Amino acid sequence: MTLFRQIILVFTLFFLVMLAVVLAINFSESRAYIEEKLYTNAQNTASTLAVTMSQSDGDVTKMSVIADAVFDTGYYRRIALEDMRGRLIFEKSRKSRPAVPAWFLSLVKLDIPRAYAQVSAGWRPLGMLEVVPDTTVSVEYLYTLFKKIVGVFAVSALVGVLIIALLLRMILRPLRTMESQAEGVLQNRFILNRQLPKTLELKRVTEAINALVERMEQMHEKLVEETRRVRELEYRDALTGLYNRRFFLVRYDEYLKAQDSRAAGVVVGLRLCNTAEANKRAGFDSVNRLIAAVAEAAKEKGATVEEAVAARISGVEMALLLPGLDIDRGEALAEEILHRCRKILDGNAEAGPVLYLALAVVPYDPVTPKEKFFSTLDVALNAAASQNRDAVRALRYEEGLPTRKSTWRQLISRAIEEKALVPKLTDIFTEKGGEVSATLRFDLPDGEGGLIPYRVYGPTMAELGLFADYARYLFDYLLGRDDLQCGRVFVEMPMAYLDTTHHFDELLGAARKLRRRGRSLVVALGQGDLLRKGGDAAEVVADELRKKGVGLAVVRFDADTEMLQLLHRVRPGYVKMDVAQFLDMGDGLRNSLLLLLKSVGATLLIGGVSSPEELERLEKCGEGFVVV
Structure with a gap:
């Protein structure tokens, strides 16, 4: 059961108890007052009628007419005159029919008072006059009062429920935010509640949850960073930022076994030649910077191919694993890499003139053994390097599949x-x-x-x-x-x-x-x-x-x-x-x-x-x- 329902249940029970208490007190006081008022009115009426009838000299007809005048007002249920021996002289009576539900009549039982007065003719007593008031008006009044009290309580209860709902909505808003924070942590979404609630207890809880979320976020970031750091140490080349030979071989094996476009493509090998002479002229640091710049340029060009892998194979050799690329597109990309890297080398006046680039483009597929592929790549690089100038060497083969x-x-x-x-x-x-x-x-x-x-x-x-x-x-x-x-x-x-x-x-x-x-x-x-x-x-x-x-x-x-x-x-x-x-x-x-x-x-x-x-x-x- 929700907190709102629990509070409404307690609130409803409280209101029902209060309503019962108010009705009990009100009806008790009202009934006592009405009974006293009915008796007083009945007694006054009986006394007045007795005096008036005493002036009729014992004429029964006149006394009956006088009684009719009072009885017809509708406020009396019975007016009767009996002689001194208890014999009925005349009687005026009616049944009470108040316009109220039967259950209310059984709930509200008024004690009907009876008033008596002596009628005489001079000094001679004629009889006793009995006056019984009608409770219809009183019962209907009590029923109207009951409906008003219940109506006031119902409206008050409705207003109270609305106020409670609004208050709970305001109070529980931080709790809903905390729930979102907890669900977010389970899904690695770290949400901080910047709007602290004004309620002191909820404010403390919100601050504690925020601290917990921040701690969990730090732990997650630390885990990601640790995973990234370990991966960098295992698979990244420190000088160029490219992947190392170990990663290249892993991805090459993975691509050969893939059930998608990665299973076939080309590898562009790149060798920076004559680095020994360049080291003598410009120094190791200068040549290393050129190697890093050439590697970055080759990587940027290779990044245009989906799932490409750029790796540093050895000190002066790099390779681009380009899945899904045919030999013609691979050769065109190698030419672009050559022109880009040549500009970088020409920017170094000391080392640039003696350095040159050898590029080889070799296709790979699941059929060609790995040893044969790498030996072919090495032969192609050697053939390109043997020209002692910038060169691209492509090894072509026919695949037997549609080309258009x-x-x-x-x-x-x-x-x-x-x-x-x-x-x-x-x-x-x-x-x-x-x-x-x-x-x-x-x-x-x-x-x-x-x-x-x-x-x-x-x-x-x-x-x-x-x-x-x-x-x-x-x-x-x-x-x-x-x-x-x-x-x-x-x-x-x-x-x-x-x-x-x-x-x-x-x-x-x-x-x-x-x-x-x-x-x-x-x-x-x-x-x-x-x-x-x-x-x-x-x-x-x-x-x-x-x-x-x-x-x-x-x-x-x-x-x-x-x-x-x-x-x-x-x-x-x-x-x-x-x-x-x-x-x-x-x-x-x-x-x-x-x-x-x-x-x-x-x-x-x-x-x-x-x-x-x-x-x-x-x-x-x-x-x-x-x-x-």
Whole structure:
């Protein structure tokens, strides 16, 4: 029972008791007064009538007429004259019919007084006159008084309830704010109540809650900062700020096993040549500054590609891992990097003239062994460096897939229209509740009996603006399949799809229909998409999905510093990380990350597990994650 209801209950009981007391006192006093007044009036009337009748010389008719005049006033129930022997001479009487409820008559019982006076003719007594007053007017008066008292009390009670409601609303407002603060802490939203209540007790409690929230916020920020610091120590190069070789290898392995566009692309290698001579001319510090500036320029150019990774491989070598990029676009980007870095080198009059840049562009894919890829990259860099001047060397190969966008558009559109896409459930896992979850994708028929994985055609489909058609195809498939053996379905979507209002509404409508069938939908967004969206906008999207009962998952998660800070705002239900990076983490970083994800209510999904050895190592890492 709420505090308001408890107070109203006590208030109502108090008012009822007060009403009963007031009615009892009032009716007791009023009844005594009325009874006394009725008797006095009846006695005065009896005495007056007796004197008047005594002047009638015993004429019964005259005495009856005199009695009629008084009886017709309506204030008397009975007027009767009896002789001295008790025989009735005449009687005037009526029944009392007051206009009040029967229950009130039974509640209010007036003692009806009787007045007597002697009628005589000279000195000779004629008889005794009896006068009984009528209580109708008195009872109706008491009933009117009762209604007025009850009405006054009812109005007073209503006003009292309104006043109590307003007072409670004012008093409990800080408590509602405290409730919001507590709920916010559970969701890592730290709200401070700047408007302290005037009530001293509530003011103290509010100050204590504010201090607790500030402390929790500091602890959360410390946890994020500690996770970020450990990650920087493990994966960041101190001089350039790029990732190190260790991180590059982890992400390269992750991309090769990915079920999306990251599985194929190009790597742009960069080598700063002739640094020994430059060190002699300009000094180590000057050359180090040039290396840092070249690294920053290469990183900025590579950032134009989604999910790109920039790393320092060795002292003078850097690499850009560019998923989803073909060899032509990779070579064009390498030329842009070369021109940008050349300007930086020319800005140093001592070291610039002797330094030159060697760039290599090498494609990667899941088919090419890692050892062969890196040896090929090294050969290409050596070939570019052997020219003793700025040079770009690209290694081309044929993929056997469509190269023209028009061909891709025709192939994808036809498959959607003909409902020829082949469904594929991946990343299947079961949580503690027993509900089966899986990611739904579709392979694309190539027209020659083969299938093109989603990871290959997906980026091109999004670039061609066909994802909305693909999403409708996916929703129709889900709504038409009651035999799908999973209760929660993950669907990867680009943020650009959610940015369109009618597409977002289509998603919510499909999710609502799926819930009616006992199945839930989880939207999987890439970490890069969320970071590009920005904190405020990403939080709005996440909140809207959550309100409509649609889950949110962050895929391609790598514990990036910006993403760690964004986690408490978007509060995803799931975060997916590749097994290679998770196992490569040190214990300190891994434990901090698991603690941080637990604090925001996110379940960590570990994907890409392909060997018993990896499963064995994951078992040694303890709990706090789910292998998919």
